Amino acid sequence: MVSAAERLASNMNMGMFARATELKQRLLFVLGALIIYRLGTFIPIPGIDPVILDEIFRQHQGGVLGVFNMFSGGALSRMTIFALAVMPYISASIIIQLMSVAVPQLAQLKKEGESGRRKINQYTRYGTLVLAIFQSYGIAVGLEGMTGGNGMSAVIEPGLFFRFTTVITLTSGTMFLMWLGEQITQRGIGQGISLIIFTGIIANLPSALASMFDLGRKGVLSTPVILIIIAICVGLIALIVYVERAQRRILIQYPKRQVGNKIMQGEATHLPLKLNSAGVIPPIFASSILLFPLTIAGFNAEGGPEWLRTVSTYLAHGQPLYIAMYLGIIAFFSFFYTAVVFNPTETAENLRKNGGFIAGIRPGKSTADYLDYVLTRLTVVGAAYLCLVCIIPELLIAEYAIPFYLGGTSLLIVVNVIIDFVGQVQSHLFAHQYEALIKKSRLKGRKK
Numbered sequence: 001m002v003s004a005a006e007r008l009a010s011n012m013n014m015g016m017f018a019r020a021t022e023l024k025q026r027l028l029f030v031l032g033a034l035i036i037y038r039l040g041t042f043i044p045i046p047g048i049d050p051v052i053l054d055e056i057f058r059q060h061q062g063g064v065l066g067v068f069n070m071f072s073g074g075a076l077s078r079m080t081i082f083a084l085a086v087m088p089y090i091s092a093s094i095i096i097q098l099m100s101v102a103v104p105q106l107a108q109l110k111k112e113g114e115s116g117r118r119k120i121n122q123y124t125r126y127g128t129l130v131l132a133i134f135q136s137y138g139i140a141v142g143l144e145g146m147t148g149g150n151g152m153s154a155v156i157e158p159g160l161f162f163r164f165t166t167v168i169t170l171t172s173g174t175m176f177l178m179w180l181g182e183q184i185t186q187r188g189i190g191q192g193i194s195l196i197i198f199t200g201i202i203a204n205l206p207s208a209l210a211s212m213f214d215l216g217r218k219g220v221l222s223t224p225v226i227l228i229i230i231a232i233c234v235g236l237i238a239l240i241v242y243v244e245r246a247q248r249r250i251l252i253q254y255p256k257r258q259v260g261n262k263i264m265q266g267e268a269t270h271l272p273l274k275l276n277s278a279g280v281i282p283p284i285f286a287s288s289i290l291l292f293p294l295t296i297a298g299f300n301a302e303g304g305p306e307w308l309r310t311v312s313t314y315l316a317h318g319q320p321l322y323i324a325m326y327l328g329i330i331a332f333f334s335f336f337y338t339a340v341v342f343n344p345t346e347t348a349e350n351l352r353k354n355g356g357f358i359a360g361i362r363p364g365k366s367t368a369d370y371l372d373y374v375l376t377r378l379t380v381v382g383a384a385y386l387c388l389v390c391i392i393p394e395l396l397i398a399e400y401a402i403p404f405y406l407g408g409t410s411l412l413i414v415v416n417v418i419i420d421f422v423g424q425v426q427s428h429l430f431a432h433q434y435e436a437l438i439k440k441s442r443l444k445g446r447k448k
Helices: 004-040 050-059 064-071 087-102 104-110 114-145 160-187 192-217 223-244 281-299 306-314 320-341 344-353 365-400 408-447
Strands: 247-254 257-259 262-264 267-274
Touching: 004 160, 004 192, 004 408, 064 192, 087 104, 087 114, 087 160, 087 320, 104 114, 114 160, 160 192, 192 223, 192 408, 223 365, 223 408, 247 365, 267 365, 281 320, 281 365, 281 408, 320 365, 344 365, 365 408
Parallel strands: none
Antiparallel strands: 247 267, 257 262
16 A cells, blocks of 8 residues: 555655646747747748848948847848847837836826736737837838849839838738747746847857858958957956846835734845846947937938938947947936836835835935935946946957947847846746745655
8 A cells, every 4th residue: 555655755756747847848838939930030021132132231231220130130131021020019118118207197007016017018019019010111111212232122013012011011020029929928938028139139149250250260350359359258248147136135124013913023125226227228229329320321322411421420330429429328328217117216105105114214205315326326337337348349349340249239138138037947946946845844744
């Protein structure tokens, strides 16, 4: 006869195997979804001449098209069904976040918990659809006006039908990727949209490294320079990992309270404030803003106004004006976006309502002022860190013409996504181990 303890141990082992199987299934789902995404980046939209399109993108790869092409994993340069990638979704999310500060109705939705979050997500989807339609139409019109070196258009048969099919195809591709990202978040591991962007960047890194080594083979870059570039990239990755995991923990205390006839002891917890609360948004904004004049000037290389060509010359990679404005915009958006995502007054009010307080600080306005003071100091360090991480690759790109994909923004995104993904995998494993320990303790208790 099998004892009760043996049956319990057998059930426990079966439960651990089932949980391990669940984790494996989640990982396989993420892998399958990302493979589908990568396959879609090679399906071209109809009516495009790929040879002329490739020539056009080589002429404008240093502009804002290079940024969007990096996020799309090369789909924009190939003009495939996923050419817009998830950029409309990111733009819509940022717009909704900014509006939640200025629009009272959206601010109230953020306080309503899960139901409010679902409504905000729905508004974000509507915004994504609108932005995708406008951006895809702009791409369709822009493609009709693009010509290669031989004067041939990238569009085989320009006209209303081409614009209509392009809008439908690109918009559908973006909405599918948005849905796919949500499925990865719910049924897989990690943030789906972030993993899609991560996959697009990683997919182009091998070719970027091959281009850099090819420059070394041709004698453009010497071996010591290549080794120094690799060492700098490794050092920047280590710096990103260290800073992104850094937190300033503010001790929050809760007083004793009476629940029925019992007096509950006071509790102490921490309010974590990240050193870089703005994330990768400031570098993305800075790159997009500064590269727009360069892109427009490239499209109007022959008939454009003189002042536009002058501006694009001064805002080229490595120019002093470009570097100064790049650092200034990163610093500005670091403070601006941090103020959007963290409200000291609201946090202080929530602490007061729940009976929490910071030792030595009066609840209410004094707590809000203290949180604002701490957050400002952290943001100064975070902005300096973002400027350092982003400006070093920019100088290397300008000096040695290394590939664009080795820039600071791409390193920030890749490292942040890996940290988040590994953290969520560890959380699943720790949860499984914790449940197993509880069952083991119960098993020992029954044996006694």
